[in-house]
Amino acid sequence: MSAEQRVRRPLSADSPARRPLSAGSRVLAPFSRRAARVLERRVYGAYVVLRCADPDGPRPRAGQFYMLAARRWGGGDGERPFLPRAFSVLRSGADHERAFLIEDVGPGTHRLCELQAGEDLLLVGPLGLGFGAPEDARRPLLVGGGVGIAPLAIWQDELGGASALVGFRDAPRAEGARLLADARVATDDGSVGHRGLVTDLLREELDGDAHATVYACGPPAMLESVRVLCAARETPAQLALESGMACGFGACFGCVVPTRRGYIRLCVDGPVVDAAELETAMVAGMGH
Amino acid sequence: MSAEQRVRRPLSADSPARRPLSAGSRVLAPFSRRAARVLERRVYGAYVVLRCADPDGPRPRAGQFYMLAARRWGGGDGERPFLPRAFSVLRSGADHERAFLIEDVGPGTHRLCELQAGEDLLLVGPLGLGFGAPEDARRPLLVGGGVGIAPLAIWQDELGGASALVGFRDAPRAEGARLLADARVATDDGSVGHRGLVTDLLREELDGDAHATVYACGPPAMLESVRVLCAARETPAQLALESGMACGFGACFGCVVPTRRGYIRLCVDGPVVDAAELETAMVAGMGH
Amino acid sequence: MNAHAAATPTELSGIELAHPIINGSGTFDAIAARRVFGDALIGQFPFAAFVSKTVTVAPREGNPPPRLWETPGGLINSIGLPNKGLRRYLAEDLPELAALPVPLIVNVMGFTGDEVVELVSAFSVRDEVAALELNVSCPNVETGLVMGADPGEVTALLRRVRPLTEKPLIVKLTPNATDVVAVARAAQDAGASAVSLINTIRGMALDPRTGHPWLGGTTGGVSGPAVRAVALAQVHAVARGVGIPIVAMGGVQNGRDALDLIMAGATVVAVGTESFRDPAAGTRISRELAALCENSSISRHGTPLNC
């Protein structure tokens, strides 16, 4: 934790006199892109986990993300990728190790999934605002869908444990559940755990005891269900959203999502957003 | 030799009623780009030789070339390569094996030099007109510079032997001499063989006996010296030229070189050209 | 994706096409390709029509080399319209091209109105020719204006040549114009049967060793995937501005790219630079397009797609 800096700043620059949109905080990123050696590439069903060494980077907060690329970026499907891609940190081990969970859904993730131990990840980060601690002694409840489990794994580590509900499309993806401790699993096709949506499990949990803070990450439709379920029960929820990003550090204004207070740049004012700030978690252009 | 077709055609299409610019002939190429598995990657000093299996392609003529690319083409230096690159066939073994000699001089050759056994070369060819047999019982004399030795190796094979004079910049490149039988070597720095130019050796040979047909391939300045030396002695010479190519099959009109009869498209009316057709072998935009 | 989906026959200004993929002018030489690939070229001809390289009245050598420069995802060419000129083209090439198994579209360019009249008149009477494409991206030697960038120039030109032929006249627009839609509308109003776009975008490269312009022609035109998004925007805008068919091109590499242009309003899609990477790219693209259309619920303005 040596080189680590933790700062809490209001959104002074572009929203002075506003309370932040997220309870989370950020760790500053080194100012440049750096190479992080891949130490291990491991397959979890449909997902790849890359563990890498980042000796020059600080320890990130849970919920923060990195912009990742590889050498010989480009030249894939449709002559892409060109820009780096955003990935939540999955885990932050000792000795400046970071892990990322990647699903191959297009030319950028495809290239990253090809990387082998010994090759370099090019990274900028940690970026964005992470999760904030639960308030009022509420129990943390993690709800993840697909690759959305990534930020929940490191958050579960930091919290020293938390119940986790996770949903996947099918059995190969449900292998990802192994990345969380004691997760209850739902699959669309019923091949593993509950047959149906992870939000079925969430409803059950909240109906049992709504005194929780929900931390959720996953596809837009899932997050929207989480938002509605929590709003109905006045359960606070912190949602880690996704949107298309070119830069990840506020430079391009491309990653905006609508909130009750107007557009925010998700990369600097998110990706974790208080559910209460959103009218909807359905973000245009997201989800595959 | 099964699938092979040999045809001799005049340049009917664009130069009717003209004698061809080269004594050479062509073998038709299959009409599409195909994948050829790399069987072996071998390093000769500064050069890489890729041997590949081309079961669907005909046996090429010496002096013909192929347009080569790789999967994940692109994404190299300067966001290139994009177009395929031209390479003379170095050797054509039994069982539809072809070999290419590659020097890493830019993003395209760099990517090709990375290929390992088991990966695919994407190729179109054989293309262009190859070398023609020596006339008047003249002895064949091969003169190569750098990667220009490639078409001479297969020609030496086909001729069943021929004297070869080869020049290189330095010792690592002079390793390429091993690809020819009994070659006399010159290096710019004198580290191997004669210190100086391969054209010094050629002058010596021709001064001894000018009754030869010279086959030469190499950098423009070398070819120009060969042309001048041969012209002075009325020794016929067939020069395998280079020019920047986008397509290799006459589609783009980009590869023209000036001849005494105007511009020719080197990819369909060359790359082997009778030296007598040239005012100069210095082609704009060629050579590194 | 069904790689063997049946190609959908298409019609362009009365010309029947087996599928919607043709070549871009100057990016495929069927006569040279026949020398290289033999009769396989005829048996597996990759395009539903063949578009010739630009023919001019006088023979042209073209620009001095170097003529090519590779860019990120693209290519700059400064070829300079080499061709044997009208007379020899009629005598030598037309008979050979008539042997192709697809309709022939001849692309012509004149440096004056009189030259265009001569070209159109000459091809108008040749049965081998299914349609004419007018390349108007050159400067008018009389007015100095680039013909294809100025609606008034295009109107004046078409008024002269439209009455000279009953064959379809396709006007090939230049993308190097402030208002491409205005030019397309002028072409339509003066009787063009269709418009084609985009031609190459003006670009340049320097020799890294000298810092001087690399290309023999100083500047050249950019093509390939690098220009695809620009092509799509121009096709989309022109489709909303005119009612005549559109032949769309610019960076098409696969069936998805072709479908995008069709969704944006094209009737026919042309492939240029991608053929340099694979001579049979046209066949692959037409198959991919057919498979996408078969499996897709996408339709344009509620009507089934022409693909």
Added chain:
Amino acid sequence: MNAHAAATPTELSGIELAHPIINGSGTFDAIAARRVFGDALIGQFPFAAFVSKTVTVAPREGNPPPRLWETPGGLINSIGLPNKGLRRYLAEDLPELAALPVPLIVNVMGFTGDEVVELVSAFSVRDEVAALELNVSCPNVETGLVMGADPGEVTALLRRVRPLTEKPLIVKLTPNATDVVAVARAAQDAGASAVSLINTIRGMALDPRTGHPWLGGTTGGVSGPAVRAVALAQVHAVARGVGIPIVAMGGVQNGRDALDLIMAGATVVAVGTESFRDPAAGTRISRELAALCENSSISRHGTPLNC
């Protein structure tokens, strides 16, 4: 290549710059970057001047998302000029930006002549501002013409605002014009201190799932390496048409690309999209440029290069 070559100080219309690399408007937000990277941003500021994102009179939310689409070697953006508007920019951002270790160039855009007058007048009296850049790539709401594509519009605009300030006025040209040189010449003749180019090239993408326009703003602008060759051609042409300094940009990724633009006639080079890939790209590029200049025998018109 000497990676530690000394950067060459440069001067742009009287503004001293430590080296010739600055940022393109709208591609770097120094205030947001400070939140992300902390004081390292100030200590290692990558540009020799900071150019603000376009400021308009009224606050703007910008276009609805999605705003980005990746293309081969490039990016289409349809950001829509979100900004807090003149009043809040003056009150909140200007003081923060004054803390940067480099000169500040404020980029402004008005939808009417009156708006441009208001913007120029307001910044003219602020000492924090070293120069103004006029973004004229919007349509004039009165005439409907895109201001920056029409020499007459540019002349009229500059005639009004040039007298209002003693600060350098840089006119940012749009590449979506038939004759960029004519517009640059009009800017020069009406008193522009410099011109900057290229802005993004109009482009478009369709949602592969629906076939409808992907971008919330329907069309957007292409930037990045894909446009580099086009930028070089326009800079080269403008440099031959005007005598005022040129701030050149478009796809610059490394020192070689920057040197090309300088060889073509630029005084200063701006980096945009490449900063998205590496926030410190400006520093790397200025070092690479210095090393190339030191080791190179290249000179422009026989005089040593400004790099």
